[in-house]
Amino acid sequence: MIWRFGLLDSVFAPLAPSHWALACALVLPLLAGVVAACVPPRRTWPVLAVCVLVVACGAWLMMDAWQAGLLRWQWSVAGVTIALRLNGLGALLLVVSQCVAAAAALYAPGFLRLESPGPQARWLWPLMGVTLFALSLVWMAADLLTLYAGLELLSLAAVGMLVLSGKPAALEAGMRYLLLTLVGSLTYLMGVALIIGHWGELSLARLAEVVEPGAVAWIAASLLGAGLALKAALFPLHGWLTPVHQSAWTPVSALHAGLVIKASLYILILLWSILLPETHWAPRFVAWLGALGIVWGGLIAWRAQTLKTLVASSTVAQLGYLMVAFPLLLGPGVAPIAKSLAWQGFWLQLLGHALAKSAMFLAAGNLILATGESSLAGLAGTSRRLPLSLLIFGIASITLMGLPPSAGFTAKWLLLHAMVLEGHWVAVAALLIGTLLTAAYMFRMFRYSFDETAPRHHYQPLGRGMDAIALVLALAALVMGLLAHLPLALLQGGDA
Structure with missing residues (x-):
């Protein structure tokens, strides 16, 4: 399956505009x-200008990859x-x-004006820049060294962003996250060291050629899997x-839940496709x-009492949809x-989930x-004053x-089709049960929001464009x- 990740020789050399687009994107x-750390932007237009340029470079590279393969x-x-x-x-x-x-990034100026966080807010910008740079390295890395640098x-950067609020709860949770991510990094590094020590290869493509099934491959895959799963x-x-x-700033949570945790999952399936091709027990264990x-x-999201707990807990269930596909891949x-x-x-499920x-x-x-309330019960009656925010949540x-x-429907249809063809009925049942549970906890949130008997609260006006973003x-x-x-046409390029 390694050719699906582009681990092969390229027929076409990138043209000069592609080099410039890559440099700009990185x-x-x-x-x-x-620059934003030195002169924090108070309006969105300078942020918008940078974002448009970065996305334009990414779109240029995508068109080049589409044409060249x-x-x-x-x-x-x-x-x-x-x-x-x-x-x-x-x-x-x-x-x-x-x-x-x-x-x-576009959401952050309006959020920071309402939050009034203090001087530490200037560090959000360089940390977001490092996060995007590191993600780009992970998606494009062709060797173990670049992959490790991007992951670390x-x-x-994720730890730094998550503790920026400075709240005691955020610092405590951030320190726990730092210790756990260091444990994951150490475990991952031990797996990489074992690979380099045994096969002596940094290039992922050459590693795929020399890897042999056996105890070393299994131990390395286990170490890598444990660290990346954490x-x-x-x-x-x-x-x-x-x-x-719970205590992280909203743009940080959006960036972390949408993208950061996906990078480790991407690396996991990339390296396992090299170390454990066509293996039986490891992907089935992940699927279970x-x-x-x-x-x-x-169930945790269904029983959640706060809105952020509901949204964060649902991520665990959504990642489960990807895990049950491991035996098929x-x-x-x-x-x-x-x-x-x-x-x-x-x-498609991963990309749709990142956006949603x-x-x-x-x-x-x-x-x-807007409400100053984080509990579901405290959000009762918000449909009267915040219909657009609820509409976005619903979409x-x-x-x-x-x-x-939606992308979630198309992705699940494709996954269910593959599972039915292979007779993976437990995975089919898990996807159907997960869909029902997702509907249950989402409609539970809306039940509170549309409670017309709730008392009227004072609402803080939101910044311009915060809902639109x-x-x-x-x-x-x-x-x-x-x-x-x-997107499926791009993904099928690996099947050519």
């Missing part, structure tokens, strides 16, 4: 973050070779990451996820944990048509900011529930389902 977020870059720095590659999957992940990061930069909050290693979002995670995360004896359907459904979950966190932040819920015409993300997840043939 460097501009870092430069803009440093695969782009590769390679440099030698101090005797160390750094390699990047970009295929259809990487281009999709890159552009969606840029769009979600742009939405979080991403983890450290970083990705995969069930049952998800205990840190909800506490860090995913089925339990769907039920457990849905990595298992032996899977029919080519089922594997192709699972590949498309897996990444970011929109949901922004909408939830608007509700909390994002359509994708998470997997209702037509969240609405664009929610609609993007919806439109991705309607125009699913476009």
